[in-house]
Amino acid sequence: MPDNLPEALQQTRAAMQHFIETVLMPLDAQCRAGAPVPPALQEEVRLASRAAGFFGRTQPLAFGGDPAGTLELTLLREQLAAANTPLAAYVFGPGPGMLHAAEGELRRLYLEPVMRGEKRGAFGFTEPDTAPRPSWAVLEGETLVVNGQKSYVTGGASCDFVCILVNVEHPDGSKAGTAMVVIDRDAPGVEIDKTFTSMEGGGHVAMTFRDVRVPVANVIGKIGEGMPRALGNIGNVRLLVAAQAMGMCLWVLDFVEAHLLAPHRSGSPLGDREGVRLRYADMRIETYVARSALYRTARLVESGANSGVNSVNEVIATKVFCTETAGRLVDMAVQLVGGQALVVGHPLEALYRQVRSLRLVEGASDLLRINLAKGRLELQKGQV
Secondary structure (H helix, E strand, C coil), X not given: CCCCCCHHHHHHHHHHHHHHHHHHHHHHCCCCCCXXXXXHHHHHHHHHHHHHCCHHHHCCHHXXXXXXXXXXXXXXXXXXXXXXXXXXXXXXXXCCHHHHHCCHHHHHHHHHHHHCCCCCEEEECCCCCCCCCCCEEEEECCEEEEEEEEEEEECCCCCCEEEEEEEEECCCCCEEEEEEEEEECCCCCEEEEEEXXXXXXXXXXXXXXXXXXXXXXXXXXXXXXXXXXXXXXXXXXXXXXXXXXXXXHHHHHHHHHHHHHCXXXXXXXXXXXXXXXXXXXXXXXXXXXXXHHHHHHHHHHHHHHHHCCCCHHHHXXXXXXXXXXXXXXXXXXXXXXXXXXHCCCCHHHHHHHHHHHCCCCCCCHHHHHHHHHHHHHCCCCCCC
């Protein structure tokens, strides 16, 4: 739980709450439900966030940032999600993501422009079920010839480049290992097969790579490090998703509480009914347990960053539990509020669509369960 926090983090939490109440919520009143956030509002949030000291909390010192630890970021992301405003997406500055280890020309041409806000990247990991084989690249001297397909590339329609995971082979077909490769979206041979929007509002593309030639210098790190780098980046996002799920739960609890205490046509508030109280109690119990897991895991990850302790299984468990808890909570909130919660434009209707995607993003729940079991039974990783 967010208890026994250091004084500095308590002050940070209070500062973020003040920022939400005095900056985000007044600007949120200018947003139209379901419509894109106007660029002017996005920029106003960024400027205010810089002034408040939050914008750089996801950025490295080398780029003028003031990076926060895992526990602090978890706390802040949960707070922002609990505000339930689309403006929360513009509070933090762009982080290095997959490019955090970029050096030389890769750093100059991609990482530095990303940190300045001049370029945007996307991450291609998922292969379509119909792909004949996983994406691959043949090593020809200092050039990689890339072929394959990637689906669900979030932001792929508007990005400047995409980082994709490929299996690298030598010309004779022997394996060289996996690699994360940076490819310009407008490079010859890069094709966008389909642009689509998922039900929570996310924009994605399906991409095909046909004999795309990129320099070996576009490999992040070294050939052979691709999968560990991809999974490391995914692990960070999984904890972010868990924090967002818990923020959703906090907002839902407040919304439902107000609904249960409000006057009702029956003459007494819905909260006076024993059956309703039982369901509401379950919602609070599940949220309490899930938040306990979230903050314990955040502390484990933060301490492990200094000691080298692996927390992959704990992050998996937390992501699965928090997102599934959020799904049940939003579903029960819709049930308690009734049919009005299903009307397009109602805040619970929007959350109902958003929360379903969380059980798929960065690994479907059952796939993560399988990975967790493998991590314990075969690698002896994880704790309870």
